Structures are given as structure tokens and as C-alpha cells.
Amino acid sequence: MAKLQHKHTTPNIYIIPICCAGILGAALIANFLWASFSSSYISITSNWAVEKSGSIVVPNATTTTSKKKKTANNAKRRVHERFLSGTFADLPAPDLHWEEMPPAPVPRLDGSSVQIKDLFYVFSGYGTRDYVHSHVDIYNFNSNTWVGRFDTPKDMGHSHLGVATDGRYVYIVSGQYGPQCRGPTARVFSLDTDTKKWKELPPLPAPRYSPATQLWRGRLHVMGGSKENRHTPGVDHWSLLVKDGEALEKEWQTEVPIPRGGPHRACVAVNDKLFVIGGQEGDFMAKPGSPIFLCSRRHEVVYNDVYMLDEEMKWTLLPPMPKPNSHIECSWVVVNNSIIITGGTTEKNPVTKRMILVGEVFQFHLHNMTWSVIGKLPYRVKTTLTAYWDGWLYFTSGQRDRGPDNPQPKMVVGDLWRTKLDL
Template identity: 70%
Template structure:
């Protein structure tokens, strides 16, 4: 009777083999689940942990604001796709007091990436995009006393149409470099002087190299031009040049090389107060021309917006000051000096971590120069970048720029020419 016993043994062996197989499948499934969970956790972390650029000889680490946090979400907000959490479209907004705004006469044309200089009760508004395919080549003037626009006149044909560096001594306006033409065309090194009384133009020596949106100021008898983007429109520049000027005349035959700026890039505010020069905010990277595009069509690239603040002191060294409440860029002409404070309106901040879209700011920031302290003192009627600011007789004005899509969508949409004002007492 050996066969029945052998059959039972084979049957038992089969049962044992099946059990071992099932146990192996269970272990493999468990390992795969654990691996998937770990991978999801890493994806979730990378979506919410904001990468910062590494420090180099040309840059400082970017401070991270503790106020840069999420808001209450709505049904319109997008899920992160991993854990079902909601991320607000307006995550970057900071709490800000409401201000009473009054709408004034609209600019003759809408402007994006234009420039503005205030002299007494007049705001000279230059150039800028009307649309991505249309740029302006003239100056409009707003009179704060009469609250009217007028006095339009043309710019030189060789002068840049956007991303300009510009400053005044109270009569003469010094204009340097910038982008020539629409879309994402190349920069020019041309520089000019405008006599605002006679409306006449003169040439200055060209910059050593063309730049986009460099920080520009008059300090201690010299015209200083710093940073901006290099000729490819993307790479941050840290170059710092100066030229001696006085009463609309150039006293040097060429630009002098100065101490490089600690961190390069365009779209930052540059202000001189009490014989000290301040550089505020800005970004690294920008749109570039699409390769081989006959119209230099703009193509998106990665940008890093920062909150850095630097000051050039008596010893000609750069000091690091307290950072802005949150990263802010596109503010080169969005500032005014009010009672020993720098006031900055709107701009752009870090891109949305989910959609990767540009986010506009609506906050009005104040930097108290005696205490070196930042605060948020109000908000604009809407979020807007590259707005043009003036301050006169207690009124804070802004005009032009690119505004948001609405209260629940801070991404850019319409280029505007609107002029608004609010009473501001500091």
C-alpha cells in the first residue's frame, strides 16, 4: 500500500507550497505599498517645501518669511492630488488693512513694464508694453495738482521701450539701457538725459554692456547702475557701474566699475534716502525669447523671487538689512518715500507651488528707516505688478501695470492704465 501514502505526501507538499506562495505574494505587496507611500510622501513634501537657490560668491541665501502661509480655502481651490488637501489659490496674501481708494483720470494708454519719475507735482510716465506685441515710445505726464493727464511727447527712436533704469535730480531724468521692442527682444546699451523743462534729449556714454531692468540711482554725484538681467534676458547680473553727472551734464568719459551688488537680478526697487542707497526685493531669472523665433516670442523660464534688502554705506560696503515680509519683485517704480519710510505697492511673489503660475501682490509695505522695520500698512484695490507710484500732498497714487484676474485669482491678466489714490498718513 505504498501509493496512497505517497499520494498524501504529494498533496501535503502542494498545500505547503501554495501557503508559502501566498505568504510571499503578501510580503511583496506589503513592500510595494510601503515604497508607494514613501514616494507619495516625498512628492507631497516637494510640492510644499519651497526650493531656495544655493549661496554663491555673487549671492546671499534668501530669507524665508514666517508670514508666507496658507489662507482659508474655498471650493474653487485645487486639491494637491496626494492626500486630498486643498491649497488656496491666494496662499501668498498677507493680512492688510483696507484703505479707501478713489479712482482718478485714466492714463491715455495702458502700460506694463513702463517707467515713471515724479518731479514736484508731475509724474512723467514712460514707454511700456501696451500688449505683448505693442510697445509705447512716448511720455505722458500726470499733474497731481490738477489731477489731469497731458503734455505727451515722443522718446528718442533709439531708446528702450521697457525694463528701463531711470532716476532724476529734480529737473533732469537719466535713462539707461532696457529692452528694445515687443515680445522678448534684446536689450540696448543706449543711455539718455531728458531736460524736463525744455523736453529735449541728450545722449550719454553707452553702458559697458546692455542690461534689463537694472537698479538705478543718483548717489554722491554719480549715476549708479546695478544688477538687472544679462543679454539673454535670464541670467542675473551683479555688475555695478557709475558715471559722474551734474545738472544734466556728464563729467566722465566712461563708466567706472564699482563694488558688485551682493545678489543680481532685475525688477527691484532702488532708493536713496539721507545719503544711503537701498536695494529692495527683485528676482533671478525671467522670460526668454523662444529659440529661433522670428518675433522673439516670449518663453517661460524658472524664476526665483526674493525679499532681500541691501544698503550701500559710507564705507562703500553692502549691508544686509531685514528682509521684506514676503518675496516681492516687479517693483522698480512702485515706491515712494513718505516721512522717513519707504512705501512699496504691489508686485509679484513666489509662483504658486501647485499651478506654477505667477502670483501678484496687493499689499502696501512700509519700511521705517529709523527702526529698520517692515510692516503691511494697507492693500491696493486689486493685485498688480509694475505699477507706477507717486506721492503728493498726503495722497498716495498708483497707475498702470498688470492686474489680477479677480479677488480669488491672483494670476496676471489685464494690462491697465487706471489711476487710483488714497490718503496716506505715516
């Protein structure tokens, strides 16, 4: 029995190494699990922090990717990481000296404007998402005061209008009727700014929301915009022969479609050419089943395209804007053979997916078709209403940012600013 027992008993000399090996193995496994957990935890909490802060973590450019050095310098590398806030979209630009002028009588978003000599006509727009204006305010550049107000027609759109002027008569095309995210109308009106009288013109072939609109070669051109659901881009292009606020035709004529559709673009006629600048595809839509057409966000693509239509009715793609830019329908002026554009919206923050406002002033040089960034606005802002008088660049209204370090939209404003341009 003793011999049998000895056969199945491990000698004491082997017990210690086996125990040590077991302990060492358990330690290695525990260490591996802890390292994995720590790495996962750091990754999860870092991602959470980025989402909450709206920042992007960018490793220092000198950090090595070598596995050996990566492990050894892990803590050191974290020290060298830098956080880029949502202002990543800002472009380098010189400072401009801005003067604050008397604010508009009401704040407005997605309003419209035209300048006729020393008078600035500012149309309608949202006061809040639930309230829209239905009047025109007038600013006099010589006296630098707001000097008048009158109502718009009851059946005219309130926001996202297409507007153009011949120097006396203003043409107002389609746009959105009512607050929140109601659909567009097809109705068209003209205004005699001398008499303040309105006249209704033939409606568009189909309703459009924020179409590119301009007078060119005696015809009122309307193109692009969004279709009835507010989201689907339209590429249709129509024109109507007009003169002195009257339509000389009973129906709109179909023209060559614009290469890319969508709303919120600048449309400028200069040097016998028609330019369509920036814009986007897609926009807010009414929430399905909402009795008040409550706005619901949809995917949008902001672009930097610039198209030119020549006298042969051919579209040409020109050098793009310095960055994608939208909500600039009335944010432009023509100065010294160049187009100046103020503010707008650009691509969304890639982390938070929030809208990013634009705070730069752009110049498009018509002699060589090139772009430059000529200055900064007092703050980032979209749907500015812009004018130029006696060497001064003016802008008013729109929706401004949340502060210098947060380019997301916040307050609807009626501020009026000006800066002296030396171009």
C-alpha cells in the same frame, strides 16, 4: 481496485473546509486589490483636481497619524480637509479706501515713471506683448488730469528701463528695445523736463535689462539687472558723474559689485544711503530661433533681500521684506522717513508653478530698519508706477490679477488709483 480508488479520493468531510478556505482567501485577495486600487485612484484623482484647480489640500491640524485611527476615521478626515486657493500668498493687511482717478491714456506694462513736484512722468512700456509704447504721458496732481504727451528718442529702450531724476532732469538707462523678449540696449539718455529735450550720454559698458538705477552723491549708479540673454543675473555696478543732464565723464566707473544680481528691484536714495530692495534672478528669454524673439518662460527665483550701500561703499544686508517681491522698479515712494512699496510679484504657486501677483502695500521704517504691511491694493498688480502728493498715495498701470480668488496675472491696465495715507 476499490481499495486503490479509496486511497486517492478525498473524503467528503474535508471538502467543505477546503472550499471555505479557498473562498475566504479569494475574498481577502480581492478586498486587498480593491483597497489598493481605491487608494491609488483617490490619490490620482486628488492630484489631478489640485493641478486643475490650483489649490493645495491641507489636512486638518487635529487629524491623528495613528494607523489605527487613520483607518477608522478615513472618511471623517476627508470631510475636515480644507482647500487653500492660490491666494495663499496674501498677507493679512488692513483695508485702505481707494479712489479711482482718470486712467492713463494707454495701458502699460513694464513701463517706468518719475515724479517731479506735482507732475508725474510715465514712460513707454508694453501695450501688449507685441506692441511697445515710445512716448511719455504726464499727470498733474493738482488738477488730477493727464495734461501732456511727447515722444521718446527713436533709439531709446521701450521697457525695463533704469530711471532716476534730480528734480528736473531724468536719466534713462538701457532697458529692452522692442516688443516680445528682445535683448537689452546699452544706450543712455537724459531728458530736460522743462524743455522736453533729450540728450544722449555715454553708453553703459554692457547692455542691461531692468537694472537698479539711482542718482546718489552726484553720480548716476547702475547695478544688477539681467545680461544680454535677459535671464543671466548681472552683479556689475557702474557709476557716471552727471550734472544738469550732462555727463561730466566720458566713461562709466566700475564700483563695488552688488552682492546679488538680477532685475526688477526698487532702488532708493535716502538719508545719504542707497537701498536696493527685492527683485529676482532669471526671467523670460527669447525662444531659440524665433524671428520675432517670442517670449519663452525660464526658471525664476524671487527674493526678499534688502541691501544698503553706505558712504564707505560697503554693502550691508538689512532685514528682508515681509515676503519675496519683484517687479517693483518704480513702485516706491519715500514718505515720512520710510519707503512705501506697492504690489509686485512673489514666489510662484508651488502646485501650478504660475506667477503670483502681490496685493499689499509695504512700509520700510528707516529709523529702525523694520517692515510692516500697511494695507491692501484694490487688486493684486505688478510693475505699478507709484507717486505721492499732498498726503495721497497714487499708483497707475501694470498687470492686474484675474480676480479676488485668482492671483495670476491677466489684464494690462492703465487704471489710476489713490488713497489717503496717515503715517
